[in-house]
Amino acid sequence: MEEKGFLSKLFEEVDIPGIITDGIKKTAGEYIQKRISYHKWERIYVNAGQAVAGFEHDGTEESQIRNILFCEKNMKKLAKKMWDSDYFAFEKILKENIHSVLEESSMSTGNQENCQEHFMQIVIGDIRKCMPQRIERFLWMDTRENTVQILDNQKRQFTENEELRYLLSDIRNRMQETEDQRQEAKDQGQEYQRSSNRQNVVFGTVEGIAEEDEWYLASMQDGGFSEDPAIQKNMALEAINLWKEEREAYPGWYVAPYKICQKVWGRTRGYEYLVGIGMLSLEEAFALCYEFVWRCETGKICYSACLQKNVYAIWEQYQACIDREKGYRTEQWFYIGTILLREYREEGRYTEWGNVFKCLRSYQEIPLCGKEILDVEEIKCAFSTFQISKVRRLCGRTRLPREAYALRLQVIGVQAECGSTEAALRQVRQLETDLEAECVSEDAKRRIFANSLQVVLFHMEALLQQGIAFVSREYEKYQEPINEILNRAERRKRYFDWDGLHACVESALLKWHVKEYEESSPFALDRESISLFDYGNGCEESYYLYRVVDAMAIPLISDCVNLLGSLERVWFEALQGLQPQLALFMMLRGSKSDTAKYCYNRSRLMQMRQETITSQICFLRDVLLENREEMAELTSLYSGGACRQLRSNLPEIMTRCMSRCPDEMQCEILTMLKCVMETPGLKLGQNMGQFIRGMMRQVSEKNKMKMLGELLETDIVEHKDVHEEAADLFDFYFRKEHLEHYAEFCTVKPETILWLLSDNGDSPYEWRTKIARLLVVRSTGALTGEQETALTRKIWSRLGDNKLPDLPNYYLWNFMELDYGDSAVPAVSIKACYLKNGMMAAFENEEGCKITMGDIRYLEELQLASRHLEKDFWTLDEVCRIYQDAISYWQILKDKIEKNVNDLRIGEYQDRARKMFRTIAEVYRSISGELPEDVRRQVGKVLEEARGFEIDVYDLKVLFLVEEDKPGFAEAVTEGLYSDEVHTVIDALHAAYTFMEKYPGEGLSEELLCEILHMLRSGKQPGLVSAVIILHNLLYRKSPVFTGDKVREADRFLISLEKRTRYDKNMGSESQIKKAALIRQVCVDLAYEISLQEGGAGYPGVLHWQKACREDEFTEVRNEMLI
16 A cells, blocks of 8 residues: 555656556556655665764754755755766765765864765665665776776886886986085075975885885764663774774874874764763773773874863773783773873863872883883973973983883973974984884884884974074085985875875865855845854864874974974964963964964954963963073074073063953062063063063053052163163053052052162162152152152252253153252253254154154154143244244155155155144144244145145144134034044044134034034044044043033943944954954043043943943953043
């Protein structure tokens, strides 16, 4: 009945009439038979898809992807496609179709291969059972291919003897030739020279022809994931037996080839859950655990947290079974323990590492070389925390047997990274010699192991020699031996192919990088893509490459010669996503400074968990304190190994991590900085001052106040940067005002003040440093009247050529705030400095174009002096002299702009002009009188000329307005506020600010303020940051325009700006998140200024931003709010 029903259904589908002739019946019968066959064919694919999709159906991202890819609809389409395919190329076509489907998914490479092979095994197996007639055709194809291969081999063998004579002759000729070209090394770091990017490589020699070293790996026929305990147990027992057989058949490579590792990934991943199932006996669980761990180590697989936890649990339980007798289970237990040590070391879990290490020490005599294995692990653990002095001591006392080849290599690698390059090179060569006998051993596994390890040594020797050649500049001397050793590595690459491995990993990393940043969007305007699942995009090949480099024990950088070259940046980026602590360790060991900056940009820092950031800051602090004295002793820019790399990379990374430093550990960082400043000769990076400034900027004013007393006692040690300028902590101390409510946290000892006020023949640097510290104490109000007087005497005790205190890092106007007695005396000197050194003098005899980006010290000084000093500090005659200097320099600038109208330098000249015009506007605002008519006419002419060069000068023009021009001017400013050109918007904002300051009672001022508030409300770009700053300055200067309801309105708009600039909404690019952070910083500054107004502390916007600053926020933003 079932068959009849099925046939009836087929008739209905094909619409065959009820009454038919015999001929038609025969045709219909053939058609029905074909439909039955096709139905079987289709079910084979659907069933296979269900099996693969249901494998380990645990709700993870991978299982969801498999459900989509291997759904019934897709499998029916594949079946139809394969039904009409070429019988003779069936397997190849099926593989290509499955591969094309999987390749577009976000599944890892290993899982893609696993799914592909699993699916093909099921499909081909079911076809053999259900449709044997089709299998016959597949076998015909196999027979044809084998026949063709045999004929090809016979043909090749016939020609080989003839070719061999010519080949050997050619090799002899090549070896006798001298190289026509030698590699020219530059004065900067090089990329490691690999055999694949060299010329004159000798090919075709018979060296390296090894025995057959294939390794067959089977797949488990488990039928997919099951929750049935009995099935799970059977799968586990099957895995133990299968994996044991494969382990015993392992050919013996020191580092398994990349393709082999991929196979191990495909046949091992997905079975992690078996390690943790509870129905196995302890003996069975341990056997499974060992086999699984061995496969993970062989394939360089990254352990999940769950797997690591289960492995440790089984290892710990099995310790009770150890009877201190030698046996394979005891050795396996010891082996798993060493793997746990490596895992904990890589993750920076040193407490767990110490517990396992202590336990293993009790059993170190049981396995072969157990003590030596732990000795080397102790060295590597010390190196992972950059205890370089300890590493050297441990290496010096470690004695390894001659046959412990792999352990010897690990020690050599660490010594090379600690700066002993030449000693490491000698040991590498000795190890190569010791391996020669093993390379021709009759035991195949020993032979393969020795040959593959020797090729690793060849690459290390080549890298070390390149580093030595770079430092010594003796390129000619080392080029020939480098070529020779790389030729040997090329000839034996079947044992270890670094170039091939490098290329495969590079391809995987680049593919990952594209997926990481690609944006997929429908072409149609009325369509958009919505992601239902976030599958993640981890690149496990990055961890694999780390494990290979770790096994090779090869430095990432040998005296400025870089191992990975252009692959470095994307590798660190991918590794950072998988193992942040490990990536940090490797980056400190050897990376370019640009790579460190790229991997620790704001976007990535904000995506890191706070615990990770805190842990890394603690790690960096400890490393810096541990190595600061050794770094201070470095004299060469190129040698020094890991210490040199630390000095180069640690300051930049630490400064960036500090942008998310929790408040509670900032005092510890200040204590660290105190130790750093007390270390003579220490240079960090290229600029000590930049490091200190960057660190101090991230610390809150409250914590600085808490630590003030302790930091004032810091020994005075001069640290000069590359520009021979010294830096001190107190050059960059407090940034904010109104710190009185933090005074309770500050305790300064009287003897400290006495020491700072003393002058016992102090050097100029000591004198300046003491004054800097005293001025910081003075800003807190902690000095007595007598101490204030003593400070004034100290400041004025040493004068420079300008008859002012010899403090070059201080703005001149600051000296007017010191009680000199007769204020006219410093005023004369200050004015003389400004009037003598104008713009003409600043750029006198300028050759070429000095890039200033508008940062001109003279203009900065003049602008701040005019803003902070009392009204009419300048006389009208002095202002005219300043204006004449500016007008004269404008003529020079105008000529430069006209000559370079299509040149990149035009932007520099425009920036100078804008800065100059804003400065003289500030000077004019500081006086009560009016400029003479002739000066006003000259200024008007200059303004018209500047506008012709797209230099808007609204903020200067507003000072020369007449009454009838005000409405038109206000309208032009308003139009400028809504421009798309950033300079136009900023000039308009400055003009609006100047207008409101000069005409606070006019209605036009209120209208301009409303327009600026509208910019806040709408989040208008460009110009939003400057608009917020303008509002802050109006409030700070207590402008009558910005009060009452207008302040409340700004406060209300601050709430919407906080929501709009949250980082999870601005993760598109680094520039986007930086822009969001900058907006948030100025918003917090405005909110804090509002909180200082009467009743402002309770405004909703202020409270909203205070709450935001207590949450996960960049320190530069959080520190603007004194809470």
